[in-house]
Amino acid sequence: MAAQQDYYQTLGVARDAGEDDIRKAYRKLARKHHPDLNPGDKAAEDRFKKVQEAYDVLSDPKKKTMYDQYGFYSENGMPSGAGPGGPRGPNMGFGGFDFSDAFTRGGAGSRPRQHEETANFQDIFSQWFGRAGAEPTPAPEKGSDLEYGLSIDFWQAIKGTQVRLNINRQEVCATCGGSGAAKTGGNTVCPECNGSGNVTQAAGAMRFSLTCPRCNGSGRLHNACPTCHGDGRISTSETVDVRIPPGAQQGSRLRVAGKGNAGTHGAPPGDLYITVRVEPHPFFRRDGDDIEITVPVRIDEAGLGTKIEVPTIDGRALLKIPQGTKNGQKFRLRDKGVLNGRTNTRGDQIIEIAIDAPVVQDERTKEILREYGQLHPEDLRAEMWSKV
Numbered sequence: 001m002a003a004q005q006d007y008y009q010t011l012g013v014a015r016d017a018g019e020d021d022i023r024k025a026y027r028k029l030a031r032k033h034h035p036d037l038n039p040g041d042k043a044a045e046d047r048f049k050k051v052q053e054a055y056d057v058l059s060d061p062k063k064k065t066m067y068d069q070y071g072f073y074s075e076n077g078m079p080s081g082a083g084p085g086g087p088r089g090p091n092m093g094f095g096g097f098d099f100s101d102a103f104t105r106g107g108a109g110s111r112p113r114q115h116e117e118t119a120n121f122q123d124i125f126s127q128w129f130g131r132a133g134a135e136p137t138p139a140p141e142k143g144s145d146l147e148y149g150l151s152i153d154f155w156q157a158i159k160g161t162q163v164r165l166n167i168n169r170q171e172v173c174a175t176c177g178g179s180g181a182a183k184t185g186g187n188t189v190c191p192e193c194n195g196s197g198n199v200t201q202a203a204g205a206m207r208f209s210l211t212c213p214r215c216n217g218s219g220r221l222h223n224a225c226p227t228c229h230g231d232g233r234i235s236t237s238e239t240v241d242v243r244i245p246p247g248a249q250q251g252s253r254l255r256v257a258g259k260g261n262a263g264t265h266g267a268p269p270g271d272l273y274i275t276v277r278v279e280p281h282p283f284f285r286r287d288g289d290d291i292e293i294t295v296p297v298r299i300d301e302a303g304l305g306t307k308i309e310v311p312t313i314d315g316r317a318l319l320k321i322p323q324g325t326k327n328g329q330k331f332r333l334r335d336k337g338v339l340n341g342r343t344n345t346r347g348d349q350i351i352e353i354a355i356d357a358p359v360v361q362d363e364r365t366k367e368i369l370r371e372y373g374q375l376h377p378e379d380l381r382a383e384m385w386s387k388v
């Protein structure tokens with residue numbers, strides 16, 4: 001909405017002008033600026049509209065009272081008792097909020113401040129009632145993006161996969177081609193208010209009942225497409241085939257262009273974003289493109305050294321365990337990790353050794369271990385004690 005005009009100034013009358021003076025001033029100006037007398041003159045047309053708007057408010061006692069009090073008048077914000085169940089009375093149903101507080105600083109008598117105060121109030125007002133003063137035909141708006149979560153298992157993430165998703169999205173209405181208008185004058189229930197003619201809006205703790213801005217309180221929409229009720233879009237359920245590339249990681253996001261909600265009035269659609277969740281594997285762990293695995297090793301294998309078979313995502317691989325391998329020691333198998341679809345390179349597999357102490361029950365093993373102890377009486381904690 002453009003800056004609020006001063007209706008008295010527009011009509012060129014004093015603020016205390018009577019009904020007759022206002023009417024006379026209006027007629028004089030309306031004749032002067034009438035489009036028929038000023039063909040093609042855009043400025044005259046604008047002036048004519050302003051004069052009409054000013055007269056519309058100042059000639060109506062209710063509107064005039066509100067304008068005099070608050071410095072502006074709005075159909076949407078403060079309906080003058082219009083619409084069933086609409087707000088009425090001196091507080092206009094605004095839950096007792098005292099609007100005059102917002103204006104008293106300027107005071108009714110101080111003309112120069114009046115405009116400024118009005119502007120402030122209008123800012124507040126338009127925040128509460130986003131639609132107040134909105135263009136009759138909304139500007140085209142890009143469709144919103146859609147977010148979907150997708151769970152895939154470990155192997156699907158590594159090898160890549162194709163999934164079919166069932167998504168709910170807003171599609172361009174086929175009946176009206178997205179215009180929202182009926183081909184032949186339709187008459188449908190207003191979807192904004194469900195035909196009641198009123199909508200409720202909340203601002204903080206306050207709730208307001210307003211005349212529905214979509215249908216102006218009539219509860220019906222004329223010339224609205226019967227399929228989409230003038231929205232130009234309808235909700236559909238659609239299957240989308242999505243290819244998950246090899247090497248997808250936990251939390252990776254895939255974009256499917258154009259599969260978000262349709263835009264309004266021919267604007268482009270949004271995109272569909274799929275966030276991948278990879279289910280864990282019993283023993284393979286992912287660290288980016290690397291695979292981590294913990295492998296149990298016997299005490300004699302670690303002590304004497306050996307070669308063991310370890311699982312990789314390609315199958316079995318041979319790993320050399322050197323003599324004296326420690327618990328927690330890590331070995332790396334190059335290029336045995338995950339193939340990264342972007343870089344076309346593979347990560348590594350990291351193998352962590354977990355030395356498994358035997359659960360000894362038989363006498364012979366006990367004897368061997370006692371003998372081992374006698375051969376190696378050194379205190380493994382000695383270094384630790386030296387640093388306490």
Ligand SMILES: [Zn+2]
Nearest residue numbers: 173176225228
């Ligand atoms: Zn339609």
Ligand SMILES: [Zn+2]
Nearest residue numbers: 190193212215
């Ligand atoms: Zn409505």
